[in-house]
Amino acid sequence: xxxxxxxxxxAGPPPPxxxxxxxxxxxxxxxxxxxxxxAVVLVIAFALFVIDAANRPAYDWPTxxxxxxxxxxxxxxxxxxxLTVYSMIIAIILGVxxxxxxxSPNPVVKSVAWFYLWVxxxxxxxxxxxxxxxxxxIYQTIDIxxxxxxxxxxxxxxxxLSTFTLAVIGLALNEAAYMAEIVRAGLLSVDKGQExxxxxxxxxxxxxxxxxxxxxxxxxxxxxxxxxxxSMLKTTSLVTAVPFSFDLYTRSRDISAxxxxxxxxxxxxxxxxxxxxxxxxxxxxxxxxxxxxGVGDRRPDRKGGVDDATGALTGTLPVAGSGQPxxxxxxxxxxxxxxxxxxxxx
Amino acid sequence: xxxxxTPGAASVSPAQNDVPMVLADCVSKSFGSNEVLKSISxxxxxxxxxxxxxxSGSGKSTFLRCINHLEVLSAGRLSVDGVLIGFRESNGxxxxxxxxxxxxxxxxIGMVFxxxxxxxxxxxxxxxxxxxxxxxxxxxxxxxQRALELLARVGLAxxxxxxxxxxxxGQQQRVAIARALAMEPKLMLFDEPxxxxxxxxxxxxxxxxxxxxxxGMTMIVVTHEMGFAKEVADSLVxxxxxxxxxxxxxxxxxxxxxxxxxxxxxxxxL
Numbered sequence: 288x289x290x291x292x293x294x295x296x297x298a299g300p301p302p303p304x305x306x307x308x309x310x311x312x313x314x315x316x317x318x319x320x321x322x323x324x325x326a327v328v329l330v331i332a333f334a335l336f337v338i339d340a341a342n343r344p345a346y347d348w349p350t351x352x353x354x355x356x357x358x359x360x361x362x363x364x365x366x367x368x369x370l371t372v373y374s375m376i377i378a379i380i381l382g383v384x385x386x387x388x389x390x391s392p393n394p395v396v397k398s399v400a401w402f403y404l405w406v407x408x409x410x411x412x413x414x415x416x417x418x419x420x421x422x423x424x425i426y427q428t429i430d431i432x433x434x435x436x437x438x439x440x441x442x443x444x445x446x447x448l449s450t451f452t453l454a455v456i457g458l459a460l461n462e463a464a465y466m467a468e469i470v471r472a473g474l475l476s477v478d479k480g481q482e483x484x485x486x487x488x489x490x491x492x493x494x495x496x497x498x499x500x501x502x503x504x505x506x507x508x509x510x511x512x513x514x515x516x517x518s519m520l521k522t523t524s525l526v527t528a529v530p531f532s533f534d535l536y537t538r539s540r541d542i543s544a545x546x547x548x549x550x551x552x553x554x555x556x557x558x559x560x561x562x563x564x565x566x567x568x569x570x571x572x573x574x575x576x577x578x579x580x581g582v583g584d585r586r587p588d589r590k591g592g593v594d595d596a597t598g599a600l601t602g603t604l605p606v607a608g609s610g611q612p613x614x615x616x617x618x619x620x621x622x623x624x625x626x627x628x629x630x631x632x633x
Numbered sequence: 634x635x636x637x638x639t640p641g642a643a644s645v646s647p648a649q650n651d652v653p654m655v656l657a658d659c660v661s662k663s664f665g666s667n668e669v670l671k672s673i674s675x676x677x678x679x680x681x682x683x684x685x686x687x688x689s690g691s692g693k694s695t696f697l698r699c700i701n702h703l704e705v706l707s708a709g710r711l712s713v714d715g716v717l718i719g720f721r722e723s724n725g726x727x728x729x730x731x732x733x734x735x736x737x738x739x740x741x742i743g744m745v746f747x748x749x750x751x752x753x754x755x756x757x758x759x760x761x762x763x764x765x766x767x768x769x770x771x772x773x774x775x776x777x778q779r780a781l782e783l784l785a786r787v788g789l790a791x792x793x794x795x796x797x798x799x800x801x802x803g804q805q806q807r808v809a810i811a812r813a814l815a816m817e818p819k820l821m822l823f824d825e826p827x828x829x830x831x832x833x834x835x836x837x838x839x840x841x842x843x844x845x846x847x848x849g850m851t852m853i854v855v856t857h858e859m860g861f862a863k864e865v866a867d868s869l870v871x872x873x874x875x876x877x878x879x880x881x882x883x884x885x886x887x888x889x890x891x892x893x894x895x896x897x898x899x900x901x902x903l
Contacts, residue, residue, distance in 0.1 A: 484750035484809075487701055488764035488816060489740035492732060498767055502754050581753045581796035 350551035354542065355558060363538035364559045370454060370523040370534060371563075375516055377459035382466025389471055400467065407464035412457070416528040419457035422448065451533075454526040462519060469511045473504030505578040513571035517564050535559055652715035654679050654820055654851045655700060660709035662695055669695045671875040672709065677820075677853060677868075682846045684862040684883060685855045687872035688898060693855045696872070697822050700853065701742040702735050713742060713820060740768060743813030747825040749805040751797040757784060757808045758793040761815045768816070776815070783811040787841050803834030807841050814845075821845065823854040859903055863887055871895045 340346055354360055388400035407415070423444040432438035448456075477500050485495040524536035532541065539556040543549040655677040662670040669692045677683050685693040698704040699711060702719040711718045719735060720727045730738075751760050761780040765771045784790050787807040789800075797805050806826055813821060823842065827835040839861050846852055846865045856862065862869055862883045869883035871892075879892045887903070890896045 478750070480746060480748055480750035481752065483703060484744075484746060484752070486736070487703065487739055487742075487744040487746075488812070489736045489768045490764065491736050494767050498763065499752055503752075578754075581755065581798055 345550055346554065347548060347551040350546070350548060351554050351558075354539075354552060354555045357542075357555075359538055359542060360535070360555055360559070363533055363535045364563075366451075366533045366538075367520065367523050367535040367559075368563060370451075370458065370526065371516065371520045373455045374458035374462060374523075375519055377455065378462035378466045378515075378519075379512070381459065381463035383470050385463060385467035386470035386474060389467065390474065404464045404467060407461050412461045412522060413525050413528050415461050416454065416457040416525055419453045420450070420529040422453065450529050450531040454523075454529050454531040454534075457529065458519065458522060458526070462515065465515060466512070469508055469515070470504075473506075473508035474500060476507045477503045502578065506575075506582065509571065509574050509578060513567065513574075516567055516571075520563055520567070521560060651679075653677060654681070654714055655853065656710075656712050656715075657696075657700075658710040660696070660699060660711050661707045662692070662699060662704060663707045668707075669875050670699070670707075673872075673875075673877055674709075675870060675877060675880065677851060680849045680851055681867045682850075682852045682854065682865055683868045683870060684866040685853065685870050685872060686857065686859070686862065686898075686902075687878075691872040692875040693872050694824050697744075697824050697853060697855055700820075700822055701739050701744055702730075703744075705729075713738070736768075740764075740816055741819050743816060743818035743821040745806070745809050745813055745821070745823045745826050747828050749797070749802070749809045749829070751805055751809055751812070753797050756794050756796055757789060757800065757811075760797070760808055761812045764812070765815050780811070780815055783814050784808070786814075786844075787811045788837070801834060802830045803837045806830065806838045810838075810841055810845070819851065821850055821852045823852065823856070825855050825857070827856065827858060857902060859887055859899075871898070873898070 341348070385400045385403060388396050389404075391397055391400075426444055429442045429444055429447050430438035431440040481499050481503065482495055485499045490498070523534050526534050527537045532538070535556050539552040540549070543552040546552070653676045655675075657673050657675050660670055660673045661668065671692075673692075673696060675683075685696065687693050695704055699706055700713065700718065705719060716738070718738060719730055721730055721734070722728075751757075752763065755763060758777070758780055761783055762773075762776045765776045765779070766773060781790065781793060784793050787810055789804060789807055789811070792800060792804060792808075797808070800808065810826075826842070827838050830838065835858070839858060842852070842854070842861070843865050854861075854866070866883045868880065869886045870880040871878045871886060871890075871894075873894050879886055879890060879895045886895065887899060890899055
C-alpha cells in the first residue's frame with residue numbers, strides 16, 4: 288500500500304477496465320463421504336476404548352482417584368517442577384554463554400564451547416546423572432583458592448552438594464549443550480544488516496544484542512526451547528540415577544512398591560506430567576505471540592488495520608486438558624535454519 | 634589529517650572553522666589479498682552533497698563504510714570534522730580505538746542502507762526513537778516529539794505506529810532516513826538508497842533526500858540516479874577498480890566525461 292496508490296483511488300478516475308458484473312458461482316459442493324466414514328470409525332474406536340478402560344479392573348480407577356492428590360504425590364509433583372525450572376534456567380544462561388562463545392572470533396573460546404558440546408551432547412544424560420551421583424568419590428573435597436597452594440576454603444563434597452543439587456546440575460549441564468545450539472541458530476537467523484544498522488547508529492555490542500538481535504532471534508529460539516522445557520520435565524524422571532528419589536516418577540514407583548499395584552500410580556504420574564506440559568504449552572503460545580510483533584502476521588484472513596495484524600498468531604494454540612498429547616506445529620518460517628539436531632536423543 | 638588543525642581550533646566549535654567535513658588521504662582497504670580501495674583521496678566540504686558513482690565492485694560502498702568505521706582502513710588517513718576516524722593519534726603513534734570510542738564517533742554520522750535495515754520488531758516510531766533513547770539516553774517524551782516531527786518531515790506522520798512489514802519499500806527507506814536523522818548527525822551517508830526500490834517508489838525517497846540537501850546537510854550518496862546527481866549534487870566522483878577516475882562538477886562530468894572509462898560507464902547508464 289503506497290501513498291501513491293491511495294491517492295489514485297481517492298482522486299483519480301477509475302481504471303478503464305473496471306470490474307464488470309461478476310456472477311457468483313452456484314455449484315454443487317464436492318462431497319467427501321470417506322472423510323465422514325473415517326471420522327465415525329475413529330470416534331467409535333475411541334469411545335469403545337474409553338468405555339473399556341473405564342471398566343477394566345487393572346487400571347484400578349478408585350486407586351488413581353485416591354492417590355492423584357495424595358500429599359506425597361503433590362509434593363513430588365512440586366519437586367519435579369522445581370527440578371525442571373531450576374535446571375532450565377541454568378541451562379538457558381549457560382546455553383546463551385556457550386552460543387556467544389561459539390560465535391566468538393577467538394579460536395580458543397570457540398574450541399572450548401565446541402568441546403563442551405561434544406562431551407555433553409555426545410553422552411547419554413542417564414550416564415551423566417550417574418557420574419554426578421559419584422562426584423563425591425571422584426572429588427572428595429571442594430577447594431577454593433589458588434592452585435598448588437593451601438586452599439582458603441575447603442568443603443566436603445558430600446556435604447556441599449545434596450542429591451537434589453546434583454540432579455539439577457546434571458540436568459542443566461546436559462541441557463545447556465542443546466540450548467547452546469538453539470540459541471546459536473536463533474542468533475544466526477537475524478540478518479547481518481540489523482547488526483550493521485544498530486552499529487551505525489552508535490549502539491554498543493551489548494545494546495545491539497539486547498535491543499536488536501536477541502528480540503528478533505527469540506522468534507526462532509522459543510519454539511524449540513518450549514520443546515526442551517517439556518522434554519526436561521519428562522527427563523527429570525531419570526534423576527533416580529543420581530540417586531534422587533523425591534521426583535514424581537520415582538515417588539509413584541516407591542508408593543506402588545508398597546501397594547503392589549503399579550498401574551494406577553503410573554497413571555497418576557502421567558496425569559501430573561500431562562497437566563504440567565499443558566500449562567507449559569499455553570505459556571509458549573503467549574510467548575510466541577509476544578515475540579511475533581511486526582513479523583509473521585501476513586495472514587490472509589486478517590481484517591486489516593495494524594492492531595488486528597499484529598495480534599495475529601504464529602503458533603497453534605494447544606488444547607489444554609484434552610488428555611491427548613497435542614503437537615505444536617511451528618510455522619514453517621519459524622523453523623531454525625540450522626537444525627539443532629534432536630534426532631536419536633535420550 | 635590532524636595536522637591541518639591549528640592548535641587553537643580544537644577548542645573552537647567545529648562548525649566555526651573551515652575544516653572539511655570529510656577528508657580522505659590516500660585511503661586504502663584490502664580484504665585479504667583483494668585491494669578494494671587504492672589510495673583514495675578526496676574532500677567533502679561542510680554542507681556539500683557528493684555523489685559517488687561507478688560500476689558495482691568499484692569500491693564506492695566500501696569507501697562509504699570506511700567513513701563510519703564499519704570497515705577498518707588498511708592504509709591512509711580518514712577524518713570527519715577534523716577528527717581521525719577509528720584511530721587515536723598520540724606522540725606520532727596510531728592506536729586502534731576501543732569499540733566504545735568508535736561507537737561514539739558513529740553517533741554523529743548517519744547511515745542509510747540499500748536494504749533499509751529497519752528493526753522489524755519495532756514500529757516506525759520506535760525505530761526512530763531507539764537510538765536517541767538507548768545511545769544518548771535522552772528522555773522519552775522529548776525523543777518522541779522529535780521522532781514524530783521527523784516522521785512528518787519524511788511524509789509518514791500517519792504511519793508512525795506501523796511495523797516495517799506493513800510499509801512499502803519507499804516508506805521503509807524514508808523511515809530509515811528519519812531514524813538516522815534522529816541522532817542529529819552532522820554527516821549523512823547513503824549507500825545506494827534507491828537501488829532496492831520499485832521504480833515508482835524511487836521518487837519519494839529522492840524527494841526526501843533533496844529536501845535534506847536543501848537544509849544544508851552534508852551528504853555522501855552512492856547512487857546510480859544520475860538525474861539526482863545532476864540536480865542536487867555539488868560534486869561527483871566516478872570510481873572504478875578502487876580508484877577515483879574522475880571527479881568534479883556533476884553536470885560537467887556527466888555531460889562531458891574526460892576519461893574513457895567514465896564515458897563507457899555513462900553511455901550504459903544514461
